[in-house]
Amino acid sequence: MFTSFLNFFKKTTFLTIIVIVGLIIANSSFGTIGAGQRGILLRFGAVTGTVYNEGLYFKIPFIEDVKKIDVKVQKEQTEATSASKDLQAVHAVVALNFHILPKEVGKIYQEIGIDYKDKLIDPAIQESVKASTAKFTAEELISKREIVRAEMKKLLTEKLFIWGINVDDVNIVNFNFSESFNTAIESKVTAEQDALASKNKLERIKFEAEQRIVEAKGKAEAMRVESEALKSNPEVLQLRALEKWNGILPQVTSSNIPFVNINGLGK
Incomplete structure (x- = not known):
């Protein structure tokens, strides 16, 4: 009986080993190529020229191998x-x-x-x-x-x-x-900014001066027109004097006190 048990054990062990080896071989025979990859088939370490696309592939165990390379960005x-x-x-x-x-x-x-x-x-x-x-x-x-x-x-x-x-x-x-170049660039940028600021300030001053000149010319022209108008119409001066007079005659008479010609205003 012991002999029968020993023979059974040997057969079972042998079959188990065969199954395990078979599973190992089967597992080594298949593989998958992932998305964005390609598989290069090698035989005894040499490139065969066969390239597997994405998906399942087969190789001969212990003889062939597959190296994967990304083709994604x-x-x-x-x-x-x-x-x-x-x-x-x-x-x-x-x-x-x-x-x-x-x-x-x-x-x-x-x-x-x-x-x-x-x-x-x-x-x-x-x-x-x-x-x-x-x-x-x-x-x-x-x-x-x-x-x-x-x-x-x-x-x-x-x-x-x-x-x-x-x-x-x-x-x-x-x-x-280099540090020296960076310093030079910073100095140049600062100088350019200062120059631009000075230019803008100069243009602003120039613009303001031109405005004052235009304003002064306008005032001078207005005074000239008014002066010519007064020369042509002396009654206007007399009318303005009357408008400012409060109706009270001076208390001290003098030959130098001017009198407004009222009669002339009505003509």
């Missing part, structure tokens, strides 16, 4: 040090949005590998920053930022497209310059 931010056209030190931070063309994933894996960001993307950004900033002065890098960005994008597109990488967008996160 990815972002890489890199720092780069360069020099401007006028030899000012420039420290730039640039962000690149890119995606790998699905049909080129095999080429990238075979020639560059999975760490394509370190080997390809970052160096390309640094080279493009150096080439772009060398075409502009330090001040132009600030005032013509959009033009500089477009130049960087153009250079990056040329460098990366040959590897099957599409440049979606490039953004200049920041430009930093």
